[in-house]
Amino acid sequence: MQPALEQVWSWLGELPDPEIPVVSLTDLGIIRDVAWEGGTLVVTVTPTYSGCPAAGVISLDIERHLRARGIDDLRLERRLSPPWTTDWITPKAREALRVYGIAPPVGTAARASRMTGAAGPVACPRCGSEATEKVSQFGSTPCKAAWRCRDCLEPFDYFKCH
């Protein structure tokens, strides 16, 4: 008997992102579709960054998790278009990021600065101060930038608009 799609979505919602475990794969918006094709469950995943080292682990996690729940006939598909954007991160996940110490993306990806460098202001996830500054556009993973708070002096990660 095939589990209902809602059930599959809820199982997928239990899977944490391997790099940022406070956020689930579904909250991150990278699972684009779940569908039955005859007896085969097809899970469509979109990558965050082309070279994201977590991508392989994510596929493995999905497969292992669903197999453990009795789904043996399973196929993962990659979908590139439309490209993943931080706009798809749910409000719940944004708050979870902040509590975890990562400043969530500010504004929408379409508004993200390019040559102007005017991304922000980013509030410090620890003390809430907006007296913050960018240290580097690239942080501990491709999706994050390194920022610093001028009030509490703590460095922090900023999940940059993408």
Add this chain to the structure above:
Amino acid sequence: MAPAMSDVMTPDAAELARRSQGSGRAPLAIGSPGHDLFLGLARLGDNTLILGHRVSEWCGHAPILEEDIALANMALDLIGQTQLWLGLAGQVEGAGRDADALAFRRDAWDFCNLLLVERPNGDFGQTLMRQFLFDAWHQPMLAALEGSSDARIAEIAAKAGKEVAYHVERSADLVIRLGDGTEESHARMQAALNALWPYTGEMFLGDATDARLAEAGIMPAPESLRAPWDATVNAVLAEATLTRPVGTFAHRGGKQGRHTEHLGHLLATMQWLQRAYPDARW
């Protein structure tokens, strides 16, 4: 049998080598739409692969921690894009080669990256200037590819374009900071610009393959990227107080498989494991 040394500088060295290898499979006919598409994709993927590898050579050696991380992240983006471009190239070729086979089992004369991206890293200024000169081209290239008549190319370009927007922002910012910095940093950035300048012209030189791909609306004509590149480069160099070199001489040949000696050394490092232990897995 590899081509003789005297063959290496002939215009069709890559073709000579390919014939002498006798791979046994029916190759796509030179000049056919399939071969043009394969070559166009391999050029894109080889650029990101070779530059990605070059940039990764800095891992653990950059002047400050933030730059070490930034360089490693950009290398990751470029290698990730390589998987998409070379993956599609292998699919188009239909000879059973995947992205790994193309990256690790081809020899220098089959690589078709721009000579610019195989330039050695040099000092941090040279690495940075090479990155900026490439990023300023890469961004309009991907923007044009987003409108490709081939939907598979358009979607990879849309994905990669979002990443490269951050690359050009960083490299332009640092070129300005170091160009308009101390006497020492200014001198190094100007020296890097002068040394790399003769390698920039190749980005805008097309061959018959480029012309056919442009005609079919699959990829932009290389010369069409000159104006947006000039605009970015002129604006950034002016703010960086650097002088744009006047020379127009362009080293060329990388796209056709004729490389500088530096590529072979890079490949020796990059490919040794797959060469020593073919199909190794871990």
